[in-house]
Amino acid sequence: xxxxxxxxxxxxxxxxxxxxxxxxxxxxxxxxxxxxxxxxxxxxxxxxxxxxxxxxxxxxxxxxxxxxxxxxxxxxxxxxxxxxxxxxxxxxxxxxxxxxxxxxxxxxxxxxxxxxx
Amino acid sequence: xxxxxxxxxxxxxxxxxxxxxxxxxxxxxxxxxxxxxxxxxxxxxxxxxxxxxxxxxxxxxxxxxxxxxxxxxxxxxxxxxxxxxxxx
Numbered sequence: 001x002x003x004x005x006x007x008x009x010x011x012x013x014x015x016x017x018x019x020x021x022x023x024x025x026x027x028x029x030x031x032x033x034x035x036x037x038x039x040x041x042x043x044x045x046x047x048x049x050x051x052x053x054x055x056x057x058x059x060x061x062x063x064x065x066x067x068x069x070x071x072x073x074x075x076x077x078x079x080x081x082x083x084x085x086x087x088x089x090x091x092x093x094x095x096x097x098x099x100x101x102x103x104x105x106x107x108x109x110x111x112x113x114x115x116x117x
Numbered sequence: 118x119x120x121x122x123x124x125x126x127x128x129x130x131x132x133x134x135x136x137x138x139x140x141x142x143x144x145x146x147x148x149x150x151x152x153x154x155x156x157x158x159x160x161x162x163x164x165x166x167x168x169x170x171x172x173x174x175x176x177x178x179x180x181x182x183x184x185x186x187x188x189x190x191x192x193x194x195x196x197x198x199x200x201x202x203x204x205x
Contacts, residue, residue, distance in 0.1 A: 048195040049192075049197055049199075049201075052195060060194075062153070089190060089194050094149075097149045100149040100151060104151070
């Protein structure tokens, strides 16, 4: 069971529920394979630094999850097959990266908590 | 013609003393370089979006490699451009 982090960009043409459906598809894939999604982050529509597939904006999503290693190959084939996904990048998290992600999440949730108070 | 010793500079020429370069990661103890936040990575990229060499950034070899890996991942995810002008 290794820790992984995937950032992927979906085309801005999608409607909102289509977008959530594609994201849910991948989270379910992870759960079915016995993994666990630790954290999901939507950065919303962001400007791309260079046009991808003739589009200059995209929905960014971050998925941090824990799954065993054989599943990653199938997971990435699934990304390639889905035509709504413009680009994806899966990285393995070592202990420093994991600590950083933890700290980043607290900072983010800390901010939202502060906003609520 | 003014001989060598007659030439007086307004302030001392800075040729001799150069700033002691240090690796900012070792000093501040940063262990992981995140490829997702562009503000930090922009410090290591010049105006055209190209990676700065070690002699300018003063990084140690280990962290310079981590920086270059992070910048390349950011470029793949269109967070940083491959080539541009007036990036900063």
